[in-house]
Amino acid sequence: MTLVESSKHNLSESSGSSTGNPVRCRRTCKIIVIGDAGVGKTCLTHRFCNGQFPSRTEATIGVDFREKLLEIEGEKIKMQLWDTAGQERFRKSMVQHYYRNVHGIVFVFDVTNPTSFCNLPLWMDECRQHSLGLDIPRALVCNKADLVTSTTASVLIVQARHLAEVHGMSFYLTSAKGPKGDQVDSIFVTLAQRLKSQRRESVNECVLHCRSESFNIPARVITAQESKKKWACIC
Numbered sequence: 001m002t003l004v005e006s007s008k009h010n011l012s013e014s015s016g017s018s019t020g021n022p023v024r025c026r027r028t029c030k031i032i033v034i035g036d037a038g039v040g041k042t043c044l045t046h047r048f049c050n051g052q053f054p055s056r057t058e059a060t061i062g063v064d065f066r067e068k069l070l071e072i073e074g075e076k077i078k079m080q081l082w083d084t085a086g087q088e089r090f091r092k093s094m095v096q097h098y099y100r101n102v103h104g105i106v107f108v109f110d111v112t113n114p115t116s117f118c119n120l121p122l123w124m125d126e127c128r129q130h131s132l133g134l135d136i137p138r139a140l141v142c143n144k145a146d147l148v149t150s151t152t153a154s155v156l157i158v159q160a161r162h163l164a165e166v167h168g169m170s171f172y173l174t175s176a177k178g179p180k181g182d183q184v185d186s187i188f189v190t191l192a193q194r195l196k197s198q199r200r201e202s203v204n205e206c207v208l209h210c211r212s213e214s215f216n217i218p219a220r221v222i223t224a225q226e227s228k229k230k231w232a233c234i235c
């Protein structure tokens with residue numbers, strides 16, 4: 001993976017590189033970052049796009065956008081991070097927009113705040129209600145690892161790992177503040193890699209499907225019922 005460029009609050013499709021040359025990007029991936037207020041969504045996305053912990057943060061109102069251009073196996077992928085407001089009163093009017101054309105989901109909770117872990121099913125349910133399929137790569141992030149001291153936190157981490165496993169999500173224990181920025185990077189880089197390989201598979205599947213169609217073999221699809229069942233099982 002190579003970092004090509006990063007930018008903040010910029011949704012423009014035609015970004016330029018630091019040298020002034022236009023960077024040709026074949027693909028933009030919309031990643032939504034969701035979870036309770038104050039769990040560190042802004043700090044994580046800022047850390048990934050800007051390489052540092054922000055000196056000051058305020059509650060997100062609606063949604064903030066940050067972008068970073070990655071190069072994965074020779075392909076430039078623009079990671080467009082939608083940092084959504086955790087507070088209900090700041091989300092209401094924007095909610096429909098978050099869930100349109102999503103390529104990846106990052107659920108975040110705060111290891112020092114058990115309620116933010118208990119509320120994860122609500123965030124998952126909101127995704128399901130907005131018809132986000134299980135084929136969309138998802139990650140579960142346990143943030144503020146630099147503050148882990150108590151046994152309660154350790155128990156929460158074990159439970160969170162289990163939750164991630166049950167739901168086929170990658171699990172990350174991170175600190176947006178700590179010295180190991182690569183932990184934060186790996187959340188988004190792994191998503192980009194999964195999206196890249198998923199696309200390769202879907203191209204292969206399409207070829208297979210076209211071939212099988214000519215022999216009248218029906219393609220396998222995940223039914224809405226199957227999808228609902230898997231989302232419904234939270235812990």
Ligand SMILES: Nc1nc2c(ncn2[C@@H]2O[C@H](COP(=O)(O)OP(=O)(O)OP(=O)(O)O)[C@@H](O)[C@H]2O)c(=O)[nH]1
Pocket residue numbers: 035036037038039040041042043044057058059060061084085086087143144145146147174175176177178
């Ligand atoms: N110690 C520590 N503090 C953190 C970390 N991440 C975020 N914080 C602090 O947690 C508070 C909330 O961080 P934000 O990134 O604004 O949280 P948010 O989830 O974006 O909150 P909303 O915008 O209200 O949804 C801030 O005071 C941050 O400085 C972390 O990894 N470690």
